[in-house]
Amino acid sequence: MIHRLAWVSWVGGTLVVLSTTRNPLYLALTLACIAAVGMRVRSESWAGPASVSPLRFGLVVISLSTLFNALTVHIGRIVLFRLPAWLPLLGGPITLEALVYGFLNGVALTGIFAAFTVLNQALPVRSLVRLVPRAFHQVAVVMSIAVTYVPTTLRQFQQIREAQAIRGHRTRGLRDWIPLFVPLLIGGLERALQLAEAMIARGFASSGERGHDTLTRLVIAQGLLVLLIGWLLRLVWNQRILGLALMLAGSGLVLAALWVIGRRVPHTDYRPEPWTGRDWAVVLGAAVAVAPFLLPLPGLGRETIFYYPYPALTLPGFDPIIGIAILGLTVPALLSRKPSVVSDHQRKLEKLSSDPL
Amino acid sequence: MILFDHVTYTYPEAPGPALRDISLHLPEAALTLLVGPSGAGKSTLLRCTNGLVPHFSGGSLQGSITVNGLNPVTATPEIMSRHVGFVFQDPEAQFVMNQVEDEIAFALENAAIPPQEMRVRVEEVLDLLDLAPLRQRRLETLSGGERQRVAIAAALAFRPRVLVLDEPTSQLDPKSAEDVLQALVRLNADLGLTVLLAEHRLERVLPFVDQLVSLPGNGHDTLAGPPRQVLPRLELVPPLVALAKRLEWDPLPLTIKEGMSFSRQLRERVVAPEHRPEPARSNGPYLRMRDVKVAYDAQPVVRGVDLDVWPGEIVVLMGRNGSGKTTLLKSLVGLIRPQAGRVKVSGQDISGKDVAHICRQVGYLPQDPNALLFANSVLEELTITLRNHGFETDRPADLPINPETLLDRLGLAEKANCYPRDLSVGERQRVALGAVTVTQPGALLLDEPTRGLDYGAKQALVDLLRGWRDAGMAILLVTHDVEFAAAAADRVALMSQGEIIASGAPAPVLGASPLFAPQVARLFPESGWLTVEDSLKHLS
Numbered sequence: 093m094i095h096r097l098a099w100v101s102w103v104g105g106t107l108v109v110l111s112t113t114r115n116p117l118y119l120a121l122t123l124a125c126i127a128a129v130g131m132r133v134r135s136e137s138w139a140g141p142a143s144v145s146p147l148r149f150g151l152v153v154i155s156l157s158t159l160f161n162a163l164t165v166h167i168g169r170i171v172l173f174r175l176p177a178w179l180p181l182l183g184g185p186i187t188l189e190a191l192v193y194g195f196l197n198g199v200a201l202t203g204i205f206a207a208f209t210v211l212n213q214a215l216p217v218r219s220l221v222r223l224v225p226r227a228f229h230q231v232a233v234v235m236s237i238a239v240t241y242v243p244t245t246l247r248q249f250q251q252i253r254e255a256q257a258i259r260g261h262r263t264r265g266l267r268d269w270i271p272l273f274v275p276l277l278i279g280g281l282e283r284a285l286q287l288a289e290a291m292i293a294r295g296f297a298s299s300g301e302r303g304h305d306t307l308t309r310l311v312i313a314q315g316l317l318v319l320l321i322g323w324l325l326r327l328v329w330n331q332r333i334l335g336l337a338l339m340l341a342g343s344g345l346v347l348a349a350l351w352v353i354g355r356r357v358p359h360t361d362y363r364p365e366p367w368t369g370r371d372w373a374v375v376l377g378a379a380v381a382v383a384p385f386l387l388p389l390p391g392l393g394r395e396t397i398f399y400y401p402y403p404a405l406t407l408p409g410f411d412p413i414i415g416i417a418i419l420g421l422t423v424p425a426l427l428s429r430k431p432s433v434v435s436d437h438q439r440k441l442e443k444l445s446s447d448p449l
Numbered sequence: 450m451i452l453f454d455h456v457t458y459t460y461p462e463a464p465g466p467a468l469r470d471i472s473l474h475l476p477e478a479a480l481t482l483l484v485g486p487s488g489a490g491k492s493t494l495l496r497c498t499n500g501l502v503p504h505f506s507g508g509s510l511q512g513s514i515t516v517n518g519l520n521p522v523t524a525t526p527e528i529m530s531r532h533v534g535f536v537f538q539d540p541e542a543q544f545v546m547n548q549v550e551d552e553i554a555f556a557l558e559n560a561a562i563p564p565q566e567m568r569v570r571v572e573e574v575l576d577l578l579d580l581a582p583l584r585q586r587r588l589e590t591l592s593g594g595e596r597q598r599v600a601i602a603a604a605l606a607f608r609p610r611v612l613v614l615d616e617p618t619s620q621l622d623p624k625s626a627e628d629v630l631q632a633l634v635r636l637n638a639d640l641g642l643t644v645l646l647a648e649h650r651l652e653r654v655l656p657f658v659d660q661l662v663s664l665p666g667n668g669h670d671t672l673a674g675p676p677r678q679v680l681p682r683l684e685l686v687p688p689l690v691a692l693a694k695r696l697e698w699d700p701l702p703l704t705i706k707e708g709m710s711f712s713r714q715l716r717e718r719v720v721a722p723e724h725r726p727e728p729a730r731s732n733g734p735y736l737r738m739r740d741v742k743v744a745y746d747a748q749p750v751v752r753g754v755d756l757d758v759w760p761g762e763i764v765v766l767m768g769r770n771g772s773g774k775t776t777l778l779k780s781l782v783g784l785i786r787p788q789a790g791r792v793k794v795s796g797q798d799i800s801g802k803d804v805a806h807i808c809r810q811v812g813y814l815p816q817d818p819n820a821l822l823f824a825n826s827v828l829e830e831l832t833i834t835l836r837n838h839g840f841e842t843d844r845p846a847d848l849p850i851n852p853e854t855l856l857d858r859l860g861l862a863e864k865a866n867c868y869p870r871d872l873s874v875g876e877r878q879r880v881a882l883g884a885v886t887v888t889q890p891g892a893l894l895l896d897e898p899t900r901g902l903d904y905g906a907k908q909a910l911v912d913l914l915r916g917w918r919d920a921g922m923a924i925l926l927v928t929h930d931v932e933f934a935a936a937a938a939d940r941v942a943l944m945s946q947g948e949i950i951a952s953g954a955p956a957p958v959l960g961a962s963p964l965f966a967p968q969v970a971r972l973f974p975e976s977g978w979l980t981v982e983d984s985l986k987h988l989s
Binding site: 216217218233236237239240243244248251252254255256257258259260261262270271274275278279282283286287288289290291292293294295296358359360361362363364 | 499501504505526527530531533535537539541542543544545546547548550551554555556557558559560561562563564567568571588589603604607779782784803804805808809812813815817819820821822823833834837838870884885888
């Protein structure tokens with residue numbers, strides 16, 4: 093298992109690359125990296141199939157984005173055809189440049205979605221929950237329930253659709269959705285009540301107030317206020333350094349308060365996740381991949397990153413060093429299969445039983 | 450030890466009490482079985498033991514309850530969670546995490562149990578419930594029985610001395626149900642765990658029960674005591690006990706082995722039963738499948754099935770989980786399109802017709818009738834189906850059947866204006882049946898219709914189906930319930946790995962099978978008798 097925070101750094105890396113560049117070559121390379129990691133994750137025994145396939149998502153988003161951009165942005169030299177000018181928003185020249193830019197935006201969005209799908213499949217709910225600061229433990233539990241709820245709800249919806257179809261139901265108008273949503277909603281509520289009951293029966297305290305006292309709450313509010321003032325100073329009055337200092341101080345206050353509250357919420361972790369060399373490798377790979385995109389490194393063709401098809405379509409440039417750097421995102425797919433967590437766990441247990449306490 | 454002293458409980462805004470003056474004494478380390486019709490207050494009584502009633506439900510409670518020396522009302526459910534493990538009907542609705550170990554550890558993590566002790570406890574319950582090989586699995590990849598065992602393990606993580614289960618097998622097939630019940634019996638015998646269990650499947654647990662509590666509802670008195678004292682006063686009992694009561698066997702047998710010592714003396718009176726006359730098969734089968742093949746993701750599920758169902762017969766399809774039974778039903782109404790083969794309804798090929806069209810001729814009751822129900826009243830559920838099929842509901846003369854007449858036949862005449870989801874499981878199922886048969890289809894398909902039904906509701910369903918069969922309907926039903934199959938079937942087909950491996954009259958197919966033989970067939974092997982009625986016809 094790769095540590096949850098290492099996974100987060102990997103997702104962060106892909107997000108930085110995907111949101112910085114519109115160069116189709118770099119985008120394609122990043123997508124290939126995500127696909128490689130995704131296939132690796134799927135081959136691990138316990139990851140189930142994604143509820144929405146990124147491929148299907150990609151098809152829809154790319155076509156919508158291409159269509160929308162081409163129809164609404166009328167800039168560019170290569171005119172494909174013209175729509176009559178009296179059409180609001182849509183009227184005017186439809187250009188190849190707008191079409192291409194819309195397509196590239198769609199590709200980037202698809203990549204972002206795919207990266208999150210991989211994260212969702214790679215991490216068990218337990219790890220996702222632990223990503224939430226412990227001060228918000230209750231929120232984290234709600235989140236985990238939501239994550240496990242989605243597939244169940246999808247299955248239920250399928251069942252209901254079949255059940256209504258056999259009563260001769262056809263979905264033509266808006267009203268025809270009622271027989272599908274009423275049972276889904278009521279079934280969902282029934283399940284929620286049942287779950288609440290089960291959690292209480294298992295001693296899950298509903299008193300969310302434990303560990304939150306007035307002081308720490310005030311500190312959080314103060315921290316947020318300082319953060320806001322710093323941001324305004326930077327943005328509106330152009331006080332860059334003072335603003336940055338205040339923002340840092342504000343975030344520090346909020347984090348410290350969360351840490352203090354988190355320590356007071358009584359909670360232990362079953363099977364803590366160790367941080368190993370593999371996790372360093374993942375973080376390093378992500379860092380290498382984002383470096384050319386964030387840092388003004390000398391000797392790199394950084395202009396190839398900021399590819400822009402307007403006003404006239406040009407061929408994108410490619411810097412092989414940046415290309416190789418992006419490959420840092422494949423590290424999670426390249427790591428050797430480590431002995432499973434079970435044996436690790438058993439080793440600890442054996443140690444526990446052999447150590448005279 | 451659990452003690453109820455004159456407990457009366459009323460739900461908020463309910464007209465009358467759900468529990469009326471209940472006094473019970475359940476000794477430590479006893480396995481107690483709680484029986485009674487749906488709506489008699491079984492769930493309410495169970496929820497009193499850990500404070501869910503009245504802390505979660507609200508309402509007013511009189512009398513006193515003691516569980517392991519604690520009063521669940523003054524202690525909170527949070528405290529009681531350490532003393533009482535609680536397991537609910539539907540395993541799926543009680544999970545928070547999505548992996549076996551994480552789910553078991555969830556409550557321990559929240560209670561801040563030190564990690565090393567937590568590991569020991571998780572290992573402990575994994576072994577107790579034979580879950581160690583499944584520890585890393587995702588919950589959605591487990592079978593129903595495995596999931597319910599995970600729920601029991603999670604409930605035992607705090608090492609409670611009392612385990613309370615609310616119909617833990619009602620959503621499971623018989624094999625899974627047996628797994629779960631066996632695990633319970635073992636926990637009770639090996640650990641001395643006090644177990645309180647509400648359950649419809651009496652035949653499986655009766656031999657191990659120390660105390661039987663009957664909650665008849667409707668203001669009748671609660672009965673409690675050892676099974677042999679209580680059973681004679683119950684109306685709805687497993688076939689073995691029903692037969693023993695009619696033939697006045699004493700002491701009352703609780704297992705087939707015990708029953709055999711009586712039935713052996715009656716062997717000479719066993720005569721082979723006369724065969725039921727074959728139904729007149731003049732017009733050809735109503736449902737016909739020829740060489741039907743279905744595959745999901747290149748995995749064959751149904752491999753070349755031939756099946757005919759004639760008007761006026763009930764065909765029961767049995768087989769393991771995943772043997773392709775539900776897929777077969779779905780392909781008969783077009784919900785699944787077979788890769789190969791032909792399906793004909795009333796002589797017409799159904800390929801190319803939409804589901805709504807086919808379902809005018811074939812009623813289909815899915816496993817979960819709740820998925821069907823959404824209207825504000827029972828009557829409306831029926832009229833909506835009619836409108837879906839393009840009937841004008843304000844011109845009764847044009848309708849295939851008057852919805853009120855159908856409700857009357859379903860025994861729901863008085864409930865016509867009730868909200869369907871407020872009804873009991875059995876009633877809800879009959880509303881769903883009404884909703885799919887109001888077009889008067891020539892055939893009816895039912896998928897696992899006995900889930901969650903008590904003996905009374907099952908008998909009512911058999912009577913209803915027989916009535917429709919006699920009126921000429923072709924009925925195909927899938928069930929795991931051996932006794933139900935024995936009571937309803939005119940013909941039985943066994944399915945395995947996507948193929949029909951045996952088909953014929955129920956007596957030879959069911960009676961000879963070690964797995965599917967009903968209790969009466971086990972008592973009188975080679976008699977050809979399957980039900981209590983069969984045997985009484987010859988013996989009394």
